[in-house]
Amino acid sequence: MIKMLLRILLTAAASLFLLWFISPFFFGVRNIGSVFGAVICIAIIFRFGFAGIYEKLKVMLCSHSVTAVLLRIIQIGASAFVIYAVIVSGFMIYAMNVKPSRDETAVVLGAQVKPWGASTLLMQRIDAAERYLAQHPSSKAVVTGGQGADEPMSEGQCMYDNLTAKGIEPDRIYIEDQARNTEENIRFSFEIIRNHSLNNEVAVVTDSYHQLRARIIAHKTDASFKVSAVNTHNNMIGLSAYPTYFVREWIAVPVEILK
Template identity: 25%
Template sequence: MILLTIGPVLLGVFALRFYLDRRRISNAIYLFAGLAVTGAGLIGSGGVMDRSLTLTRALIVASTLVVLALAGVLLANSVQMARREGMRLANLLTIGPGVVLLIPYLVLGVAIATDSLWPVLLVMLFVVGGYFGFVFACFVLYSLLYGRLPYQPGMDAIVVHGSGLSGARVPPLLAARLDRAIQIYGEEVAQGRKPVIIASGGKGSDEAVSEASAMADYLIARGVPTESVGLEQQSTTTRENLLFIKRLLGERGTNIRMVLVTSNFHILRTAILARRLKLDAEVTGARTAFYYLPSAVLREFVAILVAYRWTNIVAFVVVVVALPLLLRR
């Protein structure tokens, strides 16, 4: 009964925090933990301690399996990216992480084959894999949930984040973002509003024009009035996008509500950045080719880990200290 109390409480905390601000990454932890604890309470048997141990062991096993599956997906994705996009370094970035994630399993195989288990090293490797597998599962689950949220109309500005050009041409990834922005613009206009679409992105060293300029041409060529298109041509990162947009829209008024348009794999990190910069902004995503998602999602996950590095370091130390004690009981 205790787990069936704790689980719904965690889900209740998640629901409250989600209602107050759905752009918190901690929402992911409450959601995943609440579902896991509730599930253990529903299917478990025995005393509270037995159920807790069963849940802990199940999470360790599930997390390590998530890491193993992720390694396989990354290695397979590197082959597919090379076939579709060419043998460029950027398209092969998933090979390294895929190999690294396999190391604990290779160590386990060697230990079993030689009948010489290396207890401390083995436990540490699987604790590392288990922790990051758990965090990654939370991140993916919440990203999927956030990405499914319906668009909330009533925006004053539609901000489209750049993603790189092919010379002066808008490539498919960026075109999908612009098409999504045009769709939102049409919906807003149909309801009597006149939002501005802001194309955001500077000029890269290998680009003929700024991203914002190429994006604006794309929008105007597809029927968006010139007076409804704004430009932000200085930024080179998502954070800079948001900082410059905050300054630009601040000149238009103090109560500007905006929707940020990016790719579906990028929405959660964009939303978190917007919250940290105190922007009144929601995020919506454009569809991305499936083969592109594994490497893109991995980059987003790593960026989140880096952004919350101290939180992860403290949490990981707690897990390393507490988990062996709990499993001994």
Template identity: 30%
Template sequence: MYAPAALLFLVLCWRVLRERRRFSNAVLLGLTALCALVGWLFQLISSGTASGTVVAGVLLAVGGLGILLLTGLLFSNGLRMVRKEGRSPTNLLSLMAALCVVGLIALLIAAAVVRTPVMLGVGAAALGVACYLSFLFLSFLAYAFLYGRLQVRRKADYVVVLGSGLSGGSKVPPLLAGRLDRAREVHARLTGRGHSPVLITSGGQGPDEDLPESHAMADYLTDRGFPGELIEREDKSTTTEENLRYSKAVMEKGNPGYRCVVVTNNYHAFRAALTARRLGIRGQVVGAPTARYFWPNATIREFAAVLVAYKRTNAAICLLFVAAGVLVWALR
């Protein structure tokens, strides 16, 4: 019963050793956990004992209560994000996720009560898509947590800090300060191992900024005693992909055989690693701590961006669930 889970776990370990910056690793981790859970539940139910059935029922009940609790937490976090960060679309993601969960529950209850062919078909399709997206999100969350705790290589030639915007046109905000402080820690650890890397601050000048982000980031570091001669400024980029692409050009020019460590926030680390792999950057990504209230909304945003990056595959699978809903409607 546990053989599929064991096989998937071995494949996962092999793929992580070869290349840890793959979204397929997250999917394999999710499938491993799912197969192990199914095997355990099957063992409990097939044992024929009352305790096995009770445990399985308790697990299902806990799952249902967990969904309700998660919905409440998303609502609370969404309202807090609006109060602290404003009503921009990106700050409403956790609130929108909570509304989607409530809408799905209402739809499933309506389908179970009305039981018309159309409602059953729509409910089946919605449930299938929701289960698929939930599986991907939990897999993404678990592997992102694991990726952030994998050991960084002992040597690196560069430490790259990704910009995230300035406040007031010229000041480093707390979110970016956390990245810079984390970069200083990584640099100190690498220097302690006998190799002093160059630190690249990456970020261009936005329309509402008085100077490029990379310059403000470099000033933040030098004001706190970091050697200015070890800093290089990449001041053209405006997106994460440009941060990485332009920083790669700087590294290749200085050292074609470079290795690097990229620093961003913990919620952003895995997606930045996926982008770095796609661009052919030789290095890993580490994350800086993020304020707790900001983390849920930011994580949902990162997951949405990953879904868009693999939009063809995800759209095809979601269409399969829609087709299954149509089949349910036709059979009724």
């Protein structure tokens, strides 16, 4: 009875998460996180929702030495992956909860600029930066992001325009408009901080799932910089894509470490 209840709960949870991973496709969000997350959910649904079929298939595979070894390898790999995912998720949760302790320099990471203005993702970062700067009137900010081929202006300039429109003093904001990725966001921002003698204790403004990778890049760029996190507040669209981006970081984090 308990095993059956557990199977039902796991199948129901996996089904809900499967819908959660698929939903970003309707908002134009397509990346490895969606695909990988959906595959994991389908595997869980098959294992626990169709336990009878799974057991028959297992018996059939175990009747042959080669397929039995392959099945065992898959089982060990799946167990190792679960352990890995839990460990990385733990570090991600830690990184997103390292709060600023004083008037750190805000480093606001860019995101896509649409033809009509800041994308939903970028506006969430702008709003988070505005809240932080309003609460820390002595803090400065570096807004960082270049201009992509399909963007009407640089991400840095877009963030500057929005923050000044929200009442943040222009002389508190430094624009970095050449970065093409997170690594360059951090590296070019640190150069601005050094060149203008700003506080090298920085608060990275980005989505919570992104904080660990940003922290790793910051440490690789200059370990003398102390890094804390200012997380965005997700709206409905942001929440719909959150698991997708979270799972994507499971892949992106080790890639960043191995660079």
